[in-house]
Amino acid sequence: MNFSCNKYLSYKWFNDLICKSNLAEISKIRGCLIFQPYGLEIWNKIKNKLNYLLKKTGHENYYFPLLISITDLNKEYNHIKGFSKECAIVTHRRLNIKNKKILLDRNSKLKNELIIRPTSEAIIWNSLKKWINSYRDLPRLLNQWSNIIRWEMRPRFLLRNSEFILQEGHTVHSSKQEALSHSIKILNLYKYFIEKILSIPVIKGKKTPKEKFAGANTTYCLESVLLDGKALQIATSHFLGQNFSKSFDVKYFNKNGIYERPWGTSYGISTRLLGALVFTHSDKYGLILPPKIAPxxxxxxxxxxxxxxxxxxxxxxxxxxxxxxxxxxxxxxxxxxxxxxxxxxxxxxxxxxxxxxxxxxxxxxxxxxxxxxxxxxxxxxxxxxxxxxxxxxxxxxIQKNIFLKALFLKNKFTKTIDDYKKFKQIFNSNGGLIYSHWDGRKESEKKIKEDTSASIICIPSKSKTKSNFGHCIYSNNLSKQRVIFAKCY
Structure with a gap:
């Protein structure tokens, strides 16, 4: 068995390694993959360990339909707006075969077209409307392991697929503070799991308004850096506020017999974790698996x-x-x-x-x-x-050592920059995680991305410097905090 590693750390090396190690292979369908038994076994180890942790916090496993009606998806405007370009649509009920050619049956066109789920908030909140009537029904913690379809413009093997397996949690709470606390609690649970089980060091923070989840008030995130200096979003936890309870008209009687709207959260990790494992711990000889999830x-x-x-x-x-x-x-x-x-x-x-x-x-x-x-x-x-x-x-x-090696790599790629010329030079060469000031304006965020292809991957939870105040790397306007810029998958 030969493994070609002439272009070590290239994207081709990454693809070759996934195939040669029998994790997965690319299918004929663009952006989709075929899991091999070895890769599926690693994923099942991840799934079982995370499932155990979620059940300990009170989650129950559900499974909702693959198809969502456009009517339901359209109820939360910001949600559908964010996913509109990625949705796969079912338009007909059946096919016709004519002259040995497969054609759509024109008489079977659906009056109400269906969407293959890009995520499950819409269909789950439609059910929650029936299930939640009283304060006694709260909190409600749902978990689902599901297949997701999002038509990616630029698919990346195991990092950004059109079809992938997703763990998605959805919860409903009686107060804003309880929902917020739960969002952060799950983020911390993910952090523990990713660092202690997968030995991948992560940065905890939240997304900018431009990068947050469609339909969320706030998106909290965990970000990592890969062997090539690019960043990868590994997990997210969203505070949904009352956006979905309003859109789906979900109400309940509180202890005083008064109608109130509940507060929601959602969060998830996916088979992208396998891509993160490969691109964090491998070397020119092949994979290096953390013992806790090694088959x-x-x-x-x-x-x-x-x-x-x-x-x-x-x-x-x-x-x-x-x-x-x-x-x-x-x-x-x-x-x-x-x-x-x-x-x-x-x-x-x-x-x-x-x-x-x-x-x-x-x-x-x-x-x-x-x-x-x-x-x-x-x-x-x-x-x-x-x-x-x-x-x-x-x-x-070994478990400890590969985490420390990955942590050393993360620290090596991490820099604090205040000069925009130097900032651009870094992203034109090796890249990495750059802590720089940002003025909070979408215009500055957009212009920086146009100039460098670097995005704000997160606003970190903890400041890297003693003084939070400074001047924006691009506009020189007053800035309250440094954020992290990186090129990402």
Whole structure:
């Protein structure tokens, strides 16, 4: 198995790595992909761990229809305005075959055309109108794992697809403060999950009015920087205010028997997380997976050739497997005969398996095994009797180490700039995360993007400097805070 990495850190390298590691492949449909079993297994690990955390906070899983009526989608104007260019529309009920050609059946045209969901706020709030009648029905915390269609102008493999899998939460609350607090609570939950489970450091903040979610009052976000210096939005949490409760006429009786409108939130992460994993932790040899979500945490490979040594090998492997099972470590003993050890080493390098155990005749005679760490590519011989504690230690250390490496990269790409000429030079070369002052005007935000292709990815929650006040990088107008500019996917 060969993995071409001549253009390391290029977008082509990223695409090749996803395919060679058997995560996914590009389909014939523009912007859509085919998940391979290995990629789907990683996604299911992510899904199960996040699902567990959400259920602990009181969420219940639902599943709503794929199709939304235009009438419902049109009820919240800012929402439909924001998604109008990305919506896929169902116009007919059936097809006709004429002269071996497939044609739309003109007699089956729908009177009310349907939208394939770009997100589910419209269809969910339509149901909430029936479900919420009293203060006793609140708060209501819904979660959904769904397929989404958004016609992307410039699709990016696993980073910006036309079809993707989305975890989307939708909640309803009796007060503004409760809804706001919940939005931030979920953002913090996402931050914990992404940093502790996926080992990806993120920046917490909120979007500018221009970049916020369509139909939201405020969008809170988590942003990361990839190996090539570009930024990626990893998760968002939206405070919807009463926008959707007004649009869908949702009311409830409060404790005093008076009608009130509830307050809403929505939030989500998607299979974009897999793209973030690949483009944060990989190297020129292939993937580097965080042990907590790796389908295989330890792979065992024999380099013994003589048949007479196989009985000794099998006894030793059995002993190792029992140890790994007792520690609930996910392992795979690769005893395939049709591939030589070198081919297998290369395969698991590309797939990013955190630890590799190699067993040879010399190791058996000395009572040792060789451990290879995928994160730093270092080998170490350990005594077989110490395998239980050592494997657990290595996995924890790898999880921590790849986070620190990614954090070092993020800090390396982060700069504070006050000169617009230098600002433009940076974005004309390597890019990165640039902290600069902005005057809060849409005109300045738009002009900077036209000049540099850099967007304001977020207004950070914590200021990087002691003094928040300064002058806008573009207009020189008074600025209250630095924001983060970056080129992004």
């Amino acid at each position: 295989i945490q330890v792979v065992i490979i024999s380099i013994i050739k003589k048949i007479e040594d196989n009985k000794i090998l099998e006894k030793l492997v059995k002993k190792i497997l029992v140890c790994l099972k007792n520690k609930k470590i996910r392992f795979f003993y690769d005893n395939r005969k049709r591939y030589n050890p070198g081919w297998k080493f290369n395969e698991y390098d590309i797939k990013g398996v955190p630890l590799r155990i190699t067993i040879g005749k010399n190791e058996i005679q000395k009572g040792l095994i060789e451990i290879f760490r995928r994160d730093n590519r270092k080998r170490k011989h350990i005594k077989i009797r110490n395998i239980k504690n050592k494997i657990t230690y290595f996995l924890k250390n």
